[in-house]
Amino acid sequence: MNDLNKINPMYQFSLKAFSVVFQRAVKKAKPEEEVRQRVLNLTDSITFSVFQYTTRGLFECDKLMFVTQLVFQVLRMNNEINPAELDFLLRCPIQPGVTSPVDYLSNQAWGGIKSLCCMEAFRNLDQDVESTPNRWKRMVESECPERERLPMEWKSKTSLQKLCIMRVLRPDRMSNAIRNFVEEKLGSKYTMGRSLDFASSFEESDSATPMFFILSPGVDPLKDVEEHGKKLGFTLDNKNLHNVSLGQGQEIVAEQALEVAAKNGHWVILQNIHLVARWLKTLEKLVEQHAEQSHENFRVFFSAEPSATPETHIIPHGILENSIKVTNEPPTGMNANLHKxxxxxxxxxxxxxxxxxxxxxxxxxxxxxxxxxxxxxxxxxxxxxxxxxxxxxxxxxxxxxxxxxxxxxxxxxxxxxxxxxxxxxxxxxxxxxxxxxxxxxxxxxxxxxxxxxxxxxxxxxxxxxxxxxxxxxxxxxxxxxxxxxxxxxxxxPNAEIGFLTQTSEKLFSTVLEMQPRDEAVGEEGGMTREEKVCAVMEEITGRLPDQFNMSELFAKAQERSPYEVVALQECERMNFLIREIRSSLRELSLGLKGELTMTSDMESLQNALFLDAVPDGWTKLAYPSTLSLALWFSDLLTRISQLEAWSVSFCLPPVVWLSGFFNPQSFLTAIMQDIARRNKLPLDSMRLQCEVTKRNLEHFSSPPREGAYIHGLFMEGAQWDTQKGIIVPAGMKELTSPMPVMYIKAVPASKQDTKDVYRCPVYKTHQRGPTYVWTFDLKSKEKPSTWTIAGVALILQV
Missing domain, CATH: 1.10.8.720 (Region D6 of dynein motor)
Structure with a gap:
């Protein structure tokens, strides 16, 4: 997914303006020997003024994205940054299939350490962590690890290298770590929260410069307009303040108010202009027209909600370019929300x-x-x-x-x-x-x-x-x-860790997309963008297996039992995906060689491969996933291996990896169909019953007589106590905990055990929502509402 496209177009305009102005200013340093001093001067003068201008109208989280990109641009121009280390910081590649040797680090964190060790500056980091675990444990479990000193000789590493280590050990604290990094390199003025009152912003406006309020939930910025208007004598009672809430045919009223206000020097408030999409072009022309010949006291104030996606953005750029954009942060935290x-x-x-x-x-x-x-x-x-x-x-x-x-x-x-x-x-x-x-x-x-x-x-x-x-x-x-x-x-408390981790992931993925595309990446900056893409293509095509021979599989599956039908459907879907991956990579390879004309789809594919993201063309034929491309491809090969083993004789595996299906619902439905047929019971009266075993995967050598054993599920929001056989609160910093093997069978609805259970939803990914799969009844001594409020769910892929 292209995270940069998720940024609201109002913000994208600020980003583009910033990049253009900054790059022009840097290019003015023509002699090479002046570049360093020029950049230093920019840091103190032009950079900050450009930064202030272009980030007006942004929320603090979006402002952090801009200032992060800013500091990397300054350091790159000043030759103070290692491209390979920056690339790792933004991507944080994870080596799959590794097991953490220390209990306080997840397998994912250990995979990040192993990847980091591939760079010379971090050689033997894994050995140090493994040999002196207690020294590292203090930092990893600290409330503010970004302020802790790294153990042993690692404390002498550069600020960027320390960020790389922090990225793999505590990704949830990276927003704070980045703020500290910016303060160190550029100064605290770039990270201080803006507390400008309306009067200060108003002083910058004039008859040709409207003020544009980007609305946020729980905030009414137009109250500030009315209160400041009272001080200056502009009120509804004085008939020199016109407040028009657009929609339901109010466009004519707005046009009349603008004409009167421009002539007599009044104020005009136009609320919710996003509700009148067809009239916005007219509004743009009216504002431009009145800006040229109007009273000096004439002021216009707009308000609009930010669009959810770039595709639904309707505010004309002319209005955005000529306006002072203002955003008031909504109240944050329970205390502020409750008082409000x-x-x-x-x-x-x-x-x-x-x-x-x-x-x-x-x-x-x-x-x-x-x-x-x-x-x-x-x-x-x-x-x-x-x-x-x-x-x-x-x-x-x-x-x-x-x-x-x-x-x-x-x-x-x-x-x-x-x-x-x-x-x-x-x-x-x-x-x-x-x-x-x-x-x-x-x-x-x-x-x-x-x-x-x-x-x-x-x-x-x-x-x-x-x-x-x-x-x-x-x-x-x-x-x-x-x-x-x-x-x-x-x-x-783990919910906050998960939220902060996702926030930092979005920050880095967005900044990664803003990096110059012609810059070399990799160890010592030795690989160009195209070389990296070619290396990824070669890796994928070399490991991607052939498609399943569906003719042979259909010939084998004579009985067409519910389980066989599921296996055949999964193999067919996998063939579609394998075919798309192979053909799209072949086209891109020819395009890069100049033998085919590069299309927009090929460019999108190239960009995704470079950013370690799953291409959109593959996602459409695949299953929901939040993994990076490297981990996604490793996961894909594991799914193919399960299908290959199953399709040899179509005998049900001893334990089925439920997460490995395109459509896990079809397998769960097949369990009900199979048991209903065996016992000659109506399918619509059957319900699935879930029993969590006390055994792990390796303890099973054959499937059950009825139903199936499944594995690959993780619990989020709580954890399963294997000895007690109930749901219990999660351990600290354990965002998801693996479930033991589960026995799924079908029983008549009248015999379903519903006492002391929590009806736990099952989702394909932690995005939940549309990825819902099924509901499993899990034993609990707590009231079901406890786990409902805690957001407890089973996740198939983490």
Missing amino acids: ALDNFSQVSLEACTQENEFKSIWFALCYFHAVVAGRSKFGPQGWNRPYPFNIGDLTISVNVLQNYLEANRKVPYEDLRYLFGEIMYGGHITDDWDRRLCCSYLEEFIKPEMMEGKVFLAPKFPLPGNMQYEGYHKYIDDNLPGESPYLYGLH
Whole structure:
């Protein structure tokens, strides 16, 4: 996947502007001996001014991408960076098939160390870690490893080399490590958060320079416009401030407001311009026209939501280029979100209901619930399978419904209220069944009769407060709410590690795509881009096996049992993928030799191979995967090996690698079909039953009489206790834990064991959502809602 294309076009414009201006400035240093001093001067003057201009209107996470690319450009021009080390930092290749010899490092981290050892500067790193594990363990398990000194002689390594080591040992801390690196090389001014007030930004605007507010959830920047307008005498009452919310035919009103304002020196606020796509070209022309001949006090303020993808971007570049882009960060953390939820009410609101105690208790629980569902999205798919636009309107309407129900009922209708909040008010946004279950689970824990007895805890060590005055609730939050952690959302601390790791991966993959394409990579910068692509092509074509002979396989499979049908389908799909890989690489090889004209598809393939990403053309015929190309190809060969072994005699393997299927649902369905046929039972009355064994893969030599043994699943959000046979909380820093071999069989629905179980969803990848496979019932002593809120799921590929 091309991460650079994921950047919103509003941000892409800033990126392009930055790159162009920076490169032009550097090229002004014509004599070679002046380059070094020129770059140093740029660092202190032009670079920072360009950086400030081009990053205005960016969120802090996107700003970090730009400043990271900036520091690498400066160091490259100053010959202070090793291309091979930078390439490793951005790619972090993992050597597959290795086992970590130390318990505090995952196999993936050890694979990264083994890859790092291929460079001369890191020779014997693996031996040092293995021979002195305790010295490295302190740094790996530190809360702030980026501030720790590396053991032994490794502490004398350069800053970039230390980043490479940190990249493989603690990828979740790389955002912090990069900030420290930027501060060291360029100064703290590049990493300090912007806290410019609206008045300062307004001073830079004029009648020809509008202000463009990029909206973010939970933030209303136009309040700043109205408050500053009051100070300068521009208000709705004075009729010199025109506020137009676009949509539903308001374009004519907006045009009239612009004409009057340009003539008389008024202010015009045009909200949500992204809702009137067809009118935007007209708006661009009007703004350009009024900029030439208008009153000096004339000001225009736009607001729009950023588009989800580059394809849906509609804001004309003319508007973006000529505007001052401003973004206000949304509130972050439970404390800020909870205070913001309470800010929508007052003492009068709390006294509006006759059942005061009940109303205040449920009201505060609703505010906490709103802060949870809004803040949980930062944890990615483990938070919500899909993103949802929860907003303050959902909360205020829910509180109105609460008041009406309490006034109409002497006894609190807890179940009715939970249904209205979870299925209608908030549930109206939710499109995924598992997310709906999560939403309702929160409400079952927060809103129940026990809340009136002081027995409800909204988070660990944070009980529901009693009857207070309005300001008392704000003080209660400040005095009693624990520090920010996933526990406040019912999640395990590992969820934050996973979120931070994904953030750093996105940072580096985006910066990698911004690197110059003509620069050599590899050890000592010895390989050009084209040479690296050719090496990858040669590696893949040399190891890719031939296609399956489907004629022979169909002749072997005479019975066409459910399992044989699955095997044949998987072999056919694998043939399509193998054929596409081989033919696309052959075309690209001819194109690079000049024997074929390079097409856009061939260029995309070349770019993907260089970036160690799975090409889009292969992804369309393959299975969902989040692996890099090297690991993906290794995984592909393992899948082919399983099919080759299975297709020899079509006998079911002793233990089936469920993760190795294109369509794992088809194999699970085949289990039900096979048992239904054997026992002459209707298929629609059958259900799968899952039993987790206490044995590992090597202990099985034959398949079961009915059903199948499966392996290759990992648990995220918790772990399986093999001895107790139940789900238990995950170990610290163990983001996913492997499951033992599982026995899957089919039983009539009436005989299915549903007591003390957690209905655990199974997904193909940690992206969850559309990769859903099945639901396995796993034994648990905890309430199912505990694991639902913790986002516990089984993952087929990690």
